Amino acid sequence: MRFSVGSTAVFKSMLPLVVAMTLMGGIYLAVHWSTQQSDAVAVARQQQLIELVISKMQYSIAHDQESVTVWDDAVRTISQEWDREWVDSNLGSWMHSYFRHDGAFVVSPDRKPLYAFLVGEANEQNAFRNIVPEAMPLIARLQKRLAEGDEAGTSEQVLSIGESDLVRLGGRPAIVSVKPIVSDTGNIQQEPGGEFLHVAVRFLDGDFLTRLGADYVFEDVRFSVVPNLGQERSYAPIVSSSGETVGYFSWLPFRPGADVAKATAPVLLVAAFCLFALTGVLSMILRKRSRRLQQSQAELNHLALHDPLTGLANRASFNQLLARVVAASTADQTNALLYLDLDRFKQVNDTLGHPVGDRLMIEVAKRLKETAGAAAVISRIGGDEFTIVVEHARQDEVEKLCDSLIAAIRRPFEIDGQPVLIGLSIGVAVAKGNAADPVEITRKADIALYHAKTSGRNRYAIFGPHMDELIRTRRDLEQDLRAALEAGNQLEVFYQPVYSAASHEISSLEALIRWRHPNKGGIAPEVFVPLAETSGLIDRLGAFVLKEACSTAREFPDLDIAVNVSAVELGQRHYAAQVFSLLRQFGIEPSRLELEITETALLDEAGVCEKNITALREFGVKFALDDFGTGFSSFGRLQRLEVDRIKIDRSFVQAFDRPGGGVAIVQSIVGVAHAKGLRTTAEGVETEEQSEILRNLGCDELQGFHLAEPMSKNSLRERLGAERAQRTSS
Structure with a gap:
């Protein structure tokens, strides 16, 4: 083909335009491709995130159920003493108000509904019929597994057996989870496959989607x-x-690529003649958008692996970290896992509210990080549970760290100007080399933690082979306590005098239980009193102490006597009648008896404690609030308490000699108590200096080792006789 001169000129004049159009077309294709790729990556990441959220929600619901289905009281109430109000408050509507579950059902072993709660459905039968098609296969599958003796949980978070699935109920997506209601102590025998079942429902639309978004x-x-x-x-x-x-x-979907295209299209059209400049601007914009996308991804990854409240690593992150540390260890490298649990944190939440509890948790996390150091990786794996992994650990360093952590958490926290005291218990597991199993390390640390808490709290325990038998030992101790109550010769009531701050004379006595085991020696009340509460022996133990105290009060008619009362004991409907009977039996004036309680007794939702307190006060019995200021007592609540005396906790007295110590706090407590017409008693007085400070602050009574240690009745007789003789000679 031949070209004319004119056509050649036209072609040459068009060549730059063709080249420019070709280059612009290439740029456009490149931008369009990168836009699609960026959008595809962003959409895929959002899809993965939704799948992760649903999976975590499914495990979370089963974990929530475990807090009420592994419980002796639940087994007894449902199978023996059916109380619908109790079931509703603990297994039913409470699951909605506390965990946001939309439905809760209790099903008998023959698959009949005993209780039904479903948001928006008032009729229980209709509520149960709504879930039957989807729940019944899960129920049948769980009963079969139970009958076959299967007890395996579904994950590290959900330890007890259960069945769960994603279903559609009435056109709505939902998670249905079924759990057996079983004994937490193992003391209640249940036929495998014959357990009562708890069914939880959580809809995945409505408020779930709102919170997800x-x-x-x-x-x-x-x-x-x-x-x-x-x-x-x-x-x-x-x-x-x-x-x-x-x-x-x-x-x-989040489409960063589309945003880029919209932002750059006008620029490309207007500045087409300046191709190279446009390319530079476009590259800069793309880099900026890419950085934003990376930041968004980093934030999502952080949320997936960190606790949103404290910013610490969460359970998933902790599991990954522990596995990495073990895998990277040399054969002779020793690593330690510290499993931490806060003492008395639940009372803070129950008394002062969850907002205060959240702020306290943030402060706890700060102290843990300050104490453990910047190199330590701290994880929050539960409500008030934390872990710390220590690499290249020496035992002396681990013990020193545990002591420092416990001391740090025991220092009072100040929330809204109010002191809040909690404690810390730590379980430690030590592993050597890279052959260790992370799951086994965690299990050992958990057992050590249990050992620390049952040994009196505010301490640490390092796992040893003997701890595998901790549960058996606890059951043996429970049997020994039953035998001691039957024998009557191992338990003894000691008495610690309380002195008038003004006259320096004994004004009253506090009765304190002591257990001298024939083989194990003295066992601390901090060990066997909680055991008595959980094993149903507290009634007999409390009756023993009260009877001995009344006998002593009759022998020393010029002294009042105080008896500590457990919230569990005070929550028994017959308690007031039992006290009345003993006072009449020994001929004791009710006003000479003072019952010491903690604020835990005032948190009884059924109101039994309050009714007993009211009846006893009307009869003339006095009440004292014990350990005031230890974690959840508050000046605001003090205005509403019906008590006669405030006992100031020893921790404030011991803080007198420290900067920013307890003098101002004690002065405030005494001032508010006196304004309300209450007497005050300071505990833990160990020096004359402390005694003098408390007198000057206006404290009414003093108690502590500086004045007198707890003593047997015989020793008490001798001391009172000696003091009477001294006064007579004077």
Whole structure:
């Protein structure tokens, strides 16, 4: 083919335009491809995040159920002493108010509904019928596993056996979880497969989608049975364990690439003649958008692996870290796992509210980080549980760290100007080399923690082979306590005098139980009193102490006597009648008896404690609030307490000689107590200096080793005789 001169000129004049158009077309194709790739990556990450959230929610619901289904009281109430109000308060509507579950059901072994709660459905039969088609296969599968002796949990978070699945209830997506109601102590025998069952329901639409969108920045997230809400939306299928698609979550996806294209298109059109400049600007914008995407991804990863309240690593992150540390260890490297649990944190939440509890948890995390050092990796794996992994650990260093952590947490926290005291117990497991099993290390640390808490709290314990028998030892101790109550010659009541701050004379006595085991020697009340509470022996133990105290009060008619009362004991309906009977039997004036309680007794939802207190006060019995200021007592609550005396905790007295110590706190307590007409007694007085400070602060009575240690009745007779003789000679 031949070209004319004119056509050649036209071609040459068009060549730059053709080259420019070709280059612009290449740039456009590159931008379009990168936009699609960026959008695809962002959509895929959002889909993975939704799958992770649903999976975590499924485990969380089963974990929530464990807090009420592994419980002796639940087994007894449902199988022996049916109390619908109790079931509703502990297994039913409470699960909605506390854990946001939408439904809670109790089913008998023959699969009949005993209790039903479903949000929006007042009729229990209708509520149960709504879940039967989806729940019954899970119930049948669980009963079969139970009958076969299967006891395995579903994960490290969910330890007891159960069945759970994603289903559609009434057109709504939901998680249905079934758990057996079983004994936590093992003292109640249950026929395998014959357990009562607890069914929990959590809908995955409504408020769940609202929180999902708010927490993870999903725009216009919805649920639909089929993906028919438009091609511009992204979808994530909800798939049951059988592979059936229950429905789809859809949302307007985050499209960083599309945003880039919209931002740069006008620039490309206007500045097409300046190709190289435009390329530079475009590259800069793309880099900026890429950084933003990376930041968003980093934030999502951080949320997935960290506790949102404290910023510490969460359980998933802890499991990964421990596995990495073990795998990277040399054969002679020793690592330690510290399992931490806060003491009395639940009382803070119950008394002062969850907002204060959250702020306290943040302060606890700060102290742990300050004490453990910047190199330590601290994880929050539960409500008030933490872990610390120590690499290249020496035992002396681990013990020193444990002592420092306990001391740090025992220092008073100040929340809204109010002192809050809690404690810390630590279990330690030590492993050597890279052949150790992370799961086994965690189990040993958990057992050591249990050992520390049962040994009196505010201490640490390092796992030893003997701890594997801790549960058996505890049961043996319970049997020994029963035998001691039967024998009557191992338990003895000691008496610690309380002195008037003004006259320096004994004004009253406090009765304190002591157990002298024939083989194990003295056993601390901090060990056997909680054991008595959990084993149902507290009534007999309390009756023994009260009877001995009344006998002593009759022998020393010029002294009042105080007896500590457990919240469990005071929560028994017959308690007031029992006290009345003993006072009449020994001929004791009710006003000479003072019952020492803690604020835990005032948290009884059934109101039994309050009724007993009211009846006893009307009869003339006095009440004292013990250990005031230890973690959850408050000046605001003091204005509403019906007591006669405040006992100031020894921790404030011991803090007198420290900067910022307890003098101001004690002065405030005494001032508020006197304004309300209450007497005050300071505990733990160990020096004359402390005694003098407390007198000057206006404290009414003093008690402590500086004045007198707890003593037997015989020793008490001798001391009182000697003091009477001294006064007579004077």
